[in-house]
Amino acid sequence: MSTMTPAPTAEHTRQTAAVMPGAGAWTALKVFSARSLKHAFRDGESLLMAVLLPVMLMLIFVFIFGESIATGQGGDRGDYLAYVLPAVALTAAGFGASYTAVVVSNDMTTGFMNRLRTMPFPAVTVLLGHTVSSMVRNLLATAVVFGVALALGFRTDAGAGQLLGALGLIALWILVITVVFAVLGMVAGSAEAASGYGFVLLFLPYVSSGFAPVESMPGWLQGFAQHQPMTPIIDASRALIAGTGPGDEWWIGLLWCAGFIAVAVWLAALIFPRKVAR
Incomplete structure (x- = not known):
């Protein structure tokens, strides 16, 4: 019995025409980045939640817990806003990157990747396109978080170099979490599973120094919180935003980021060809 081949959709036809025979990786990356961005901004509900959830989280912590949590900065609400801002920005990255796992899983499980197997360009550019799109969405969400913080009275004496350093660290973690969620979406059996696998990563900011000092946590939890x-x-990031030196924390953070990216890229290189070849 012969197997029926699904008729190509109109969108697939447009994408096939856009990536012409012989197109290189750069052309394909631009096409699929634009495709992913278009889908992301059309999904207004997911985009709105990725921005609103971190903002609501910041408002809750600042106005409800801001004068109750001892941070060593006097217990003032404005001081706590500065204290919690980097954690909220990184939490926003987690919420936004979880969407990447869902859309990558959809591409892997609905046959889209199989329809691209005969086209003369690296199929991995689809994953890279989702990564670029997620970076844009997450940087936008981070900008909104900082904008709301400024509206609430956040100010800093940090120089331009220190602010760029803090934003660079935040952007690097956005890249890390995006790549990790893309790999989760690639290996998951469904979009729901992909979202669930990464759910634990969304809790990392809460079990860190992001919202309260590690020293205020139970002793059995401090070891994990300090070394995650x-x-x-x-x-x-907090030290740089405050205009002080980051000490050894910056290069420890860079090592963590490099390790995550190296493992994620290795897994993608190992698993992706097998998934596409099915």
Whole structure:
């Protein structure tokens, strides 16, 4: 019995025409980045939640817990806003990157990747396109978080170099979490599973120095909170935003980021060809 081949959709036809025979990786990356961005911004509900959830989280912590959590900065609400800002920005990255796992899983499980197998360009550019799109969405969400913080009275004496350093660390973690979620979406059996696998990563900021000092946590939890990847990234970003030196935290954070990216890229290189070849 013969197997029926699904008729190509109109969108698939447009994408096939856009990536012409012989097109290189750069052309394909531009096409699939644009495709992913278009889908992301059309999904207004997911985009709105990726922005609103971190903002609501910041408002809750600042106005409800801001004068109750001892941070060593006097207990003032404005001081706590500065204290919690890097953690909220990195939490926004987690919410936004979880969407990447869902869309990558959809591409892997609905046959889209199989329809691209005969086209003369690297299929991995589809994953890279989702990564670029997620970076754009997450940087937009981070900008909104900082904008709301400024509206609430956040100010800093940090120089331009220190602010760029803090934003660079935050952007690097956004890249890390995006790549990790893309790999989760690639290996998951469904979009729901992909979202669930990464759910644990969304809790990392809460079990770190992001919202309260590690010293205020129970003794059995302090070891994990102090030595998990987000604590040095948050501490270094917080110090740079405050205009002080980040100490050793910045290079420890960079090592964590490099390790995550190396493992994620290795897994993608190992698993992706097998998934596409099915």
